[in-house]
Amino acid sequence: MSASIIVLIVLALAAVGFFVGRARALATAGGEIRRLHSLPGYYGYNVLIWTVVPALLVLILWLVAQPMLIENRVKSMIPEDAYADSGALSLIMSDVRRVADGLDMAVAQGVIGAGEAESIGPDDIRDRLAGVGVALGSDVSESTLAAAQRYRAMNATGTMIRSVVILLIAAAGFGMAYMRTGADFxxxxxxxxxxxxxxxxxxxxxxxxxxxxxxxxxxxxxxxxxLYPASEFFFGLTWSPSFGGGSELGILPLFWGTFYISLIALAVAVPIGLFAAVYLSEYASPKVRAVAKPLLEVLAGIPTIVYGLFALLTVGPLLVDIFGRDGAIGVNWMSGGTAVMTAGLVMGIMLIPFVSSLSDDIINAVPQAMRDGSLGLGATRSETIKQVVLPAALPGIVGAILLAASRAIGETMIVVLGAGAAAKLSMNPFDAMTTVTAKIVSQLTGDADFASPEALVAFALGMTLFVITLGLNIFALWIVRKYREQYE
CATH class of the missing domain: 1.20.5 (Single alpha-helices involved in coiled-coils or other helix-helix interfaces)
Known part of the structure; x- marks a missing residue:
């Protein structure tokens, strides 16, 4: 019995328990609600909860534990001389699961009998599975086929026991809660x-x-x-991984690219987002605000891969047309569409709603009495905004900018598609560079040995980036909290 069918049965039993528990509570009170300790619905919910919660918790644990236990048992059937390392063993276990799924498919289609699936020979397995569209290569050994049969048998037994145990737990919870139901409960x-x-x-x-x-x-x-010296990692000026050996894994070029792109993005997002927030909170009419604010926040809902494609296909070629050799201003600053400026501009567009929405909420939190006092002293609206509202909201605005900065530092797809993959130290914003997050993706992509420094460096990069963004977030939240305590 599949897990989804078990869940449906348990939910149906729980629904019955709700009405039965409610009816029993009313019956024990002689139909008078005033004699009940709680409202009738609580008695129904009590039976429902004790029917559903224990059963589903055990089901979740079972779904997690059963595959792990079965795989550990089946791995012992694979001879040690059949694999060289843990990676090769994982590939063999993938074949085991694939063959076991093929046997289930063959049984379901009647190609193999249910009892025959556990005793059929290796040659017959190949022929029968070929009849249901599962092709086995010559590298699938007899031990793998035998392990697949054992895997399927243990999985079927575990599934059957799981169904019985979960339904018994649900029934026991139902019965216990039902028996406890009474007017004084x-x-x-x-x-x-x-x-x-x-x-x-x-x-x-x-x-x-x-x-x-x-x-x-x-x-x-x-x-x-x-495996790799920390001093060379944190202070190295060259990023040149080589899975054949002799890698140079200095993080500084990656941090420079991350910082440079984030700086350009904030230079775009902060002025536009802050001016938009000032207009929406101080100048826009309620009708304009009701339309403009949701439209501005739509930018936050666009997937980053779409922004990356926009940078690659639109912004990059447009910048080349302006700053390239044959561009509008006749300079040779930009030779390709992937550059720091491309990624920075598009990332800045993405960050506009973060800055504007947070700043708008912060500006609106400034007490109206401060505005009224400034206007009462003869100041104009613009003078009130510049000299009263913005200084009062400045701590919160700084916090919003820092949160946007942490979002920029962690961005990946825009950088991969818009900035290129070159790890270098350069001041030219029209050069291709890369960031920490982009290199995390590239280092974990491929068939590299997971125990090598070239693969493990991704975790060191992630840990360093995690510490930096965590520090920015803590600092931003501290500033925002301090501001809120000042006016609440």
Whole structure:
């Protein structure tokens, strides 16, 4: 029985439990709601919760644990001389899963009997699976085929046991909650405790996920620095990875490209976004604001890959037409469409709604009494904005700019398509450069040995970038919090 069918059965049982629990509560109170400790709906929700929550939690854990346990058991069937390293073993296990899926398909189509799938020989397996469109190469050994049969058998047994256990847990929860239902039962307290537990669990999942990400970065970064000197990584001026050996993995060219592109992006986004925020909050009529603000924020919903294509196909060629050898001003500053200026301009457009929306909210938070006092003293609207509103909102605006900067530093797709892949130190904004995030993608792409410095350097890059962006975010949130405490 598939997991989706189990979920549907549990949900149906829970729906029945809601109405049954509610009816039993009313029956024990003689039909008088005033004799119940809680509202009738709480008794129904109590039965529903105890039917659904334990069963689904066990189902989730089962779905995570079963594949891991089965793979560990099946791996022991693969002879050690059949693979050279963990990467080769992973490829063999992929073949095992593919053959097991083919056997399931053959059984479902009647090509192989359910009992025959576990005893059929290697040669027959190849012929039968070819009949359902699963081709096995000559490199698939007899041990792999035997492991696939064992994998399928264990998976089928685990799935059957899972179905029985989950349905029994759901039925037990249903029965326990139903038997506890009565006029004096504190159903509301029980439901609220379970709801609180679910909320705490959801928050814990988010925290544990963050902890897991950080730990994976830390451990792999430590492994990298065991293979490559930290001093050369942080202070090296050359980025030249070579999987054949002799790599130079200095991070400074990547940080320079990241900083340069982010600086151009902020030079575009901050003035436009700030002026847009001032207009929307101080000058625009309610009708104009109701239309302009959502249209401006649409930019934040455009996927970054679309911005990257816009940089590659539109902005880059346009800059070449202006600053190229045969361009409008007759200079040879830009030889190709991929450049720091291309990525910076497009990234600045992407950041406009971040700056404008946050700044607009911050400017609107300035007390109206400050504006009224300035206007009452004879200042004009523009003088009030320049000398009263913006100084009061400045800490929050700085926080918005720092949050936009951290967003720019972490951008990848615009850089990959718009800035190029050259890691170098140059002041020319029309040269092709690259950033830390782009190199993280490139270093983890391909068939490189995961234990090599050229692959592990991606984690060191990610850890360094994580620390920088975390510092920017903390500083920005500290500034915004300080501003809010001043006026709330």
């Amino acid at each position: 504190r159903a509301r307290n029980s439901v609220e405790k379970v709801s609180l537990g679910l909320l705490i669990g959801a928050a814990s999942i988010a925290i544990l996920t963050t902890v897991g990400i950080v730990l994976s970065l830390v451990f792999n970064t430590i492994e990298f620095f065991k």
